[in-house]
Amino acid sequence: MRRTASPLSLILLGTGVFLLVLAPLLVWYVQPRAKVTPIDVDTVTVFTGTGSYFDTRRIATVSGRPLTITRQVRGDVADSVRSGRAVWDVSTSVDAAHTLPAAATHDSLQWTLERWVTDRRTNEPVHCCEETPAFDGEAYLKFPFDVEKRSYRWWDGTLGSTVNLRFAGTKKVQGYEGYRFTGRVEPAKTGTRLVPGRLVGQPGRPQVLAEEWYSNHGIELVVDRRTGRIMNAAIGPRKVLRAPGSAKDAVVLLDSRRMEFTPATQRAQVALASADNRKLRLLGETVPLGAVVLGTLLTAAGTVLLLRGGRRAPGERGRHDFDAAPAM
Structure with a gap:
């Protein structure tokens, strides 16, 4: 039948x-x-440490003082959607205790406003959308997805160039393991500044176009492997003035052996990395296996x-x- x-x-x-x-x-x-790199970001990361800075009230460098670096990243959603890129506006301020809160940027020791544009999938720089300054490299505020155990070219905005960061094993941040990358910046001339001659050892000259030099004692970044999110960052910036053509530091503008993400910033970055990981693991492992x-x-x-x-x-x-x- x-x-x-x-x-x-x-x-x-x-x-x-x-x-x-x-x-x-x-x-x-x-x-x-x-x-893909998100476009609707609005995050604040804070570095703290101690060091020296040039106090304009005293016209002298003071040492052993608390320092704070505050960085706010906001995505320009309209320009991102229009261009298909990740367009981020980045505000960075360096403050001493007397110039905080960092929102009062006109009082800060240093304040910069930049616009960074990257390919949302590869993290490569894209030169469009009123990007400023033009930058290069593979890693910036984040690393590419699926970070590898190799060296990366990291963009240092103060240097105006890339720094080679070497893979240096793994390290835990707030109990969450990531890849560790390290590097340093040797002294390099980054610009000039018109200052009174006496500041740079030339009292007979009322104004001198002094040279600005920058170096970094050490850079350490701990990165989430899957998402490329930086969970902890530590830097050691040093900025000085030199008389024209001199090899000797005349004035220390800023110097800290180590400034690092605050514990609150670390926790926030780890939470974001963990949440992003869960989403990607769900799509790439859990749901497909099930x-x-x-x-x-x-x-x-x-x-x-x-x-x-x-x-x-x-x-x-x-x-x-x-x-x-x-x-x-």
């Missing part, structure tokens, strides 16, 4: 096949497209039911039934 497939077997088989097709689709298509397992089981169950067949369709007669019928 002819058997008909039961609706249940077809549902199980169809659902199983769908899940088996969905699994690689999530891994190879959906997850890679989820690995889809494969469940899809295999459902496909197998549907196939078994289909092969075993269902009940005879109502009113249907088999071939032998017709053979046994009396002739008219």
Whole structure:
């Protein structure tokens, strides 16, 4: 007799096949497209440490004082959507105790406003959308997705160039492990500044175009491997003035052996990295694996039911039934 497939077997088989097709689709298509730099960001990171700075009230360098670096990153959503890039406006201020809160940027020891534009998938710099200044490198406020155990070219805005950061193992930040990268900046001339001659050892000259020199005692970044988010950062900036053509530091404008993310900033960065990781792991591992397992089981169950067949369709007669019928 002819058997008909039961609706249940077809549902199980169809659902199983769908899940088996969905699994690689999530891994190879959906997850890679989820690995994009966000555009609707509004974050504040704070570095603290101690060091020296030039106090304009005393016209002298003071030492052993608390220093704070505050950086706010805001995404320009309209320009990002229009350009298809990640457009971030970055405000950075360096403050002593008497110039805080950092919101009063006109009182800060140093304040800069920059616009950074990057490719949302590769993290490569993109020169558009009124970017300022033009920059280069592979890593900036974040590293690319899927960070590798190798050296990266990190953009140092004060230097105006890239710094080679070497992979230096792993390190935990607030209990969360990341890749550690380190480097340093040797003294380099970064510009000039018109100052009274006496500041740079030339009292006989009322104004001197002094040279600004910058170096960094040490850079240490701890980065989340999957997302490239920087969970902790420590830097050792040093800025000085030199008389024109001199190799000797005349005035220390800023100097700190180590300024590091505050514990609150570390916790916030770790929380963001953890949340982003969960989303990517869900799309790239958890859901695809579950889809494969469940899809295999459902496909197998549907196939078994289909092969075993269902009940005879109502009113249907088999071939032998017709053979046994009396002739008219």
